[in-house]
Amino acid sequence: MIELGKIQNLEVIRLTPIGVYLNSKEDKSEIDILLPQKQVPEETEVGDEIEVFVYRDSEDRLIATTRKPKINLGEVALLNVVQETKIGAFLDWGLEKDLFLPFNEQTTSVKVGREYLVYLYIDKSDRLCASMRIYKRLPSDSPYKEDDKVKGTIYSIKSDLGAFVAVDNKYQGLISKDEFYGDYGYGDEIEARVVKVKEDGKLDLSLREKAYKQMDKDAEFILEKLKMSDGILNLNDNSSPEEIKENLDMSKKAFKRAIGRLLKEGYIEFVEDGIKLIMK
Incomplete structure (x- = not known):
């Protein structure tokens, strides 16, 4: 059976001037579908099998x-917006x-020109569409363990929870609000540590980083801030x-750890309402 939104091998049923018509080798669909002539491999004959992706053209x-599209049915991928309209947007997924x-x-x-993480699904009218509602579409069976370094894309930010991340653009991840620092927004790619x-x-x-590693970076950062102030x-x-x-x-916890180290090592001293750099 021909499957919408998927890469599959289909059999050449007949040759025509505009292209070849294809169908499943077994469990045939009622209607053959066209592969346009410009994409037909040379010396193709009836009975050959061709690997194709099936979608709908401009006339549905x-x-x-x-x-090969940038996304297949049931997958999540970053796609670029090429047009905005009142009813929605159009994305470049590598097809005409x-x-x-x-x-x-x-x-x-x-916004046109920006990439967004989307999921490919079939709507009620049997058309392929994209959705940014990917939370329930991301599996949670990742291969990662505690302290592993991972990469991902932020796809949602909730002030009371934190930033939701698609790890490898595939798995469920969350940066809690207490760990979410920096100038990050929707669609940003990040590197993180599995807590x-x-x-x-x-x-x-x-x-x-883990506290003992991060403390060094935080202390250095505070020293630079002091020098600039x-x-x-x-x-x-x-x-x-x-x-x-x-x-x-x-x-505040990270701040207190860092200034504690700087105080102990003699780089700073407390003054009224703040801290002061001691030249060493």
């Missing part, structure tokens, strides 16, 4: 192509006819977490 007819992303399947406003693998297989992630920072143990995050983009 099933058609075959030997081109662009892929439709309906407005009600967008989780954030999209925990949950019982259901989903990954808890952090953008920061005439040796004074108006932050100390009594500063609020919000003030620390706004000025240094780190948690």
Whole structure:
């Protein structure tokens, strides 16, 4: 049977001037579908099998192509927006006819020229469409374990939870709000550390190193900030977490660890309402 949205081997049923018509070798569909002449391999004969992808053309007819799309049915991939309309957007997925992303399947406003993580599905009208609602589409059976370094794409940010990440653009991951530091937004690609693998297989992630490693980086960062601020920072143990995050983009806990090290090593001293650099 011919399967929409998938790469498959189909048999050449007949040759015509406009191309060859294909169908399944076994369990044939009622209608043969066209592979346009410009894509037909040389010396193709009736009975040959050709690997093709099946989608719908601009007139909504099933058609075959030997081109490989950037996404297949049931997969998730980063695709570029090439057009915006009132009813949705169109994405470049490597085929002649662009892929439709309906407005009600967008989780954030999209812009031409930017890439977005989408899932390929068949809508109620039996057409291939893209959706940005990928949370339930990402499996949680990743091969990763605690402390592994991973790469992924941020596909959702919730102020009360953190940033949702598609690890390898495939698996479920979350950077909790307490670990989410830096100027990151929707669609950004990140590198992270696996903090925990949950019982259901989903990954808890952090953008920061383990505490003892991160402390060195944080201490160096605070020293640089001090040097750029005439040796004074108006932050100390009594500063609020919000003030620390706004000025240094780190948690209060990380800040206290770092200034503790700098104090112990004699790089800083406490002054009224802040810390001061000691020249060594």
